Amino acid sequence: MCDPATFLAIAGAGTKAISALGQGFANSSLDQFSAGIADINAKIAGEREGTDSAKGALDIGRTAGAVNDAVATSTSHFGARNLDPTFGSPLAIASSSILNGQGDMAIINARTSAAVASDEAAKATAIGQRSQLEMKSGQDIMSGYFGAATALLAPGMSDALKGAKWPWQGGATGKDAIVYNGTTDGTDWG
Numbered sequence: 195m196c197d198p199a200t201f202l203a204i205a206g207a208g209t210k211a212i213s214a215l216g217q218g219f220a221n222s223s224l225d226q227f228s229a230g231i232a233d234i235n236a237k238i239a240g241e242r243e244g245t246d247s248a249k250g251a252l253d254i255g256r257t258a259g260a261v262n263d264a265v266a267t268s269t270s271h272f273g274a275r276n277l278d279p280t281f282g283s284p285l286a287i288a289s290s291s292i293l294n295g296q297g298d299m300a301i302i303n304a305r306t307s308a309a310v311a312s313d314e315a316a317k318a319t320a321i322g323q324r325s326q327l328e329m330k331s332g333q334d335i336m337s338g339y340f341g342a343a344t345a346l347l348a349p350g351m352s353d354a355l356k357g358a359k360w361p362w363q364g365g366a367t368g369k370d371a372i373v374y375n376g377t378t379d380g381t382d383w384g
Contacts, residue, residue, distance in 0.1 A: 210345035218338015222331040229327035236320035243313035250306025254299050261295030 265288045272284040279285065 207345050207348070211342035214341025214345055215338045218334050218336070218341065221334035221337075225327045225331035225334060229324045229331065232320045232324035232327060236317050236324065239313050239317035239320060243310050243317065246306060246309040246313055250302055250309070253302045253306075257295055257298045257302060261291055261298075264291045264295075 268284065268287050268291065269279040272279045277284055279288065
């Protein structure tokens with residue numbers, strides 16, 4: 195039977211190793227969950243991009259219809275009063291209506307383009323976040339493995355190396371020497 199101090203050291207190292215593994219897997223699961231959310235955000239941004247494009251097209255169609263209605267109304271108004279709608283004031287009013295409509299459509303196009311660009315940027319950001327989180331998930335698992343290995347090896351290694359002399363410290367012989375491939379002088383590192 196081993197003494198209580200050794201048993202507690204071994205139990206502590208085991209507990210620390212299990213904790214490191216659990217933390218690595220928990221962080222990995224959290225990263226995978228966050229990557230799933232980022233993927234959903236990317237899909238939402240893609241759908242919003244399509245919605246903004248369709249809304250812009252609809253607004254342009256409505257504006258063009260309103261301009262056509264205004265021009266038709268003014269043309270019929272002047273035509274009903276026996277005025278030539280292709281000459282003079284009636285023509286100026288129709289031209290003004292058309293120019294105003296074109297200006298409104300240019301504004302709608304600019305707003306739609308900006309909204310679509312913003313949606314594309316949000317989608318690209320979400321895709322980048324998803325990729326980063328997926329990579330971090332794997333790193334968290336490896337971190338757990340290294341943490342567990344460190345917890346298990348650290349107590350034994352520190353006890354084994356107490357009092358050992360390294361070759362660059364003047365070398366050592368006998369029981370205090372660190373041996374590299376059969377030599378104690380550190381010349382055979384291969």
